[in-house]
Amino acid sequence: MTNDRSTFAPPTAGWWPLFGWVSFLTFVFTQVYAVLTSPADRMMGHMQKMMYVHVPAAWVTFFAFGIVLLASVAFLWTEDERQDLLAASAAEIGAVFCALTLILGMFWGRPTWGVWWSWDARLTSTLVLFLIFVGYLALRSFVEDPQRRGQWSAAVGILGAINVPIVWMSVKWWRTLHQLQSDPRSLEPVYLRGLLLNFLAFTLLTVFFIRRRYEAARYERAAEHASQAAALGGYNG
Amino acid sequence: MASSTLSYVVASYVITWIVIFGLLVRVLGAVRQARREYESAVKGGFNS
Amino acid sequence: MAFRDDMRRVRAIVWKDLTTERRSKAGFNAVASLGVTILVLFGFALGPDAQALRDAAAGALWLAVLFAGVLAFNRSYQVELDGGALEALLLYPGSRWAIFAGKVLANLIFVTAMLVIVVAVGLVLFQVTVPEDWGKIIGIMMLGVIGLVLLGTFYAAMSSRSRAREVLLPLLLYPMLIPVLLASMEATKAFLRGDLMNQAGAWAQMLGAFDVIFLVATFLAFEYVIEV
Numbered sequence: 451m452t453n454d455r456s457t458f459a460p461p462t463a464g465w466w467p468l469f470g471w472v473s474f475l476t477f478v479f480t481q482v483y484a485v486l487t488s489p490a491d492r493m494m495g496h497m498q499k500m501m502y503v504h505v506p507a508a509w510v511t512f513f514a515f516g517i518v519l520l521a522s523v524a525f526l527w528t529e530d531e532r533q534d535l536l537a538a539s540a541a542e543i544g545a546v547f548c549a550l551t552l553i554l555g556m557f558w559g560r561p562t563w564g565v566w567w568s569w570d571a572r573l574t575s576t577l578v579l580f581l582i583f584v585g586y587l588a589l590r591s592f593v594e595d596p597q598r599r600g601q602w603s604a605a606v607g608i609l610g611a612i613n614v615p616i617v618w619m620s621v622k623w624w625r626t627l628h629q630l631q632s633d634p635r636s637l638e639p640v641y642l643r644g645l646l647l648n649f650l651a652f653t654l655l656t657v658f659f660i661r662r663r664y665e666a667a668r669y670e671r672a673a674e675h676a677s678q679a680a681a682l683g684g685y686n687g
Numbered sequence: 688m689a690s691s692t693l694s695y696v697v698a699s700y701v702i703t704w705i706v707i708f709g710l711l712v713r714v715l716g717a718v719r720q721a722r723r724e725y726e727s728a729v730k731g732g733f734n735s
Numbered sequence: 736m737a738f739r740d741d742m743r744r745v746r747a748i749v750w751k752d753l754t755t756e757r758r759s760k761a762g763f764n765a766v767a768s769l770g771v772t773i774l775v776l777f778g779f780a781l782g783p784d785a786q787a788l789r790d791a792a793a794g795a796l797w798l799a800v801l802f803a804g805v806l807a808f809n810r811s812y813q814v815e816l817d818g819g820a821l822e823a824l825l826l827y828p829g830s831r832w833a834i835f836a837g838k839v840l841a842n843l844i845f846v847t848a849m850l851v852i853v854v855a856v857g858l859v860l861f862q863v864t865v866p867e868d869w870g871k872i873i874g875i876m877m878l879g880v881i882g883l884v885l886l887g888t889f890y891a892a893m894s895s896r897s898r899a900r901e902v903l904l905p906l907l908l909y910p911m912l913i914p915v916l917l918a919s920m921e922a923t924k925a926f927l928r929g930d931l932m933n934q935a936g937a938w939a940q941m942l943g944a945f946d947v948i949f950l951v952a953t954f955l956a957f958e959y960v961i962e963v
Binding site: 613616 | 906910913941
């Protein structure tokens, strides 16, 4: 593993605190803006407004998982432990937004179709993704050695990422064969601006959360390394 | 019917905001605690 | 020649895995009995109406094979772990894929043998009428077993060497198996129903594609997982 000094150095905050403020202000603004300026939909009424939380939450879930995938590949390629810490941070944040997406999906489904759950491709794939997140995080909690934890997590993360589109396709095909309608959710252009703004806001927030979580992980690792070096006789690692 | 769907919409927003601000608190707390750990490890030498 | 050495290693591992004490007749009988017991429990859960049982037969069958089969996967690494032989095995020069291939083949034989017993009992318990061209379904079942064994053997390489191995293997494995299980169950269901629209064939093709994808992915990833 490439254990040069930078791996165990503490992270620098840089302009990230400012970024955090910007993302939160953007979030508040876009949420209020979208809710207040979107007209009630002809068919869905006020349900349409749920789009501004549910869809961005789903997007950032997959965005976070994309980071897990890329960081896992980077870790296997470079053996740089920081990539593993990034993947783990993204997985934690992603899992939270995945759970949120599922809950919001149920809140959409109950008034719309009358049921809390329908086995449609989107919802089901998101649930499977959640199970993959949980498995990933559980694996990490059961493995102590950083090298082993990093390689195993990377393998699990990459295979999990391959599996998600496969699950989506299978469920779609499954429903088609049993002649169930897929859920047509068309988007009128008047709602698009609010939606895109919220995409931006949620993405900024997610990047900020992942970065902060990553910093915490780096500090933990630096602390571990520092106390190990001290225990071994005081040379500064 | 309209009022009951409205309550689902409101609940969605409430939950989303709680999650996001909750995440903020958790994540900032984690950084603060990890940073404290690091500083004590560097100073003290032996970590408790 | 390196490839021939690898093939010899594969064969050695298959032979060893199938003949060691845990894979002996007693071990196999236990796992097969478990598969049957699970079928019985499903019978209680879904029956006693004959039509309900027939409708559920395909699903119950595959779940029984899955639940009993995962016991085999962790155990397939148990032998090396107990004797500390895994480190020794890794010291030999040569491709890691040979280790994986050997274990996959051994598990394939084991799980297929169990499948035969579970299917035989399932046909009786769930009052299934078998269509005449039952040869076709065997091919589809084999495709399903291959997917199951590939992923099971891969994830067991990690779970068998960590704490909480009993919960970790299912937790990691089951979400990954959803496409393979779904395709296998649907193909079997369609086939038992008489399959007027050749759905079984469509699922079989998907299953074959899944097997290829997971075959490549697991073989590539195995060396990262076994080395460390």
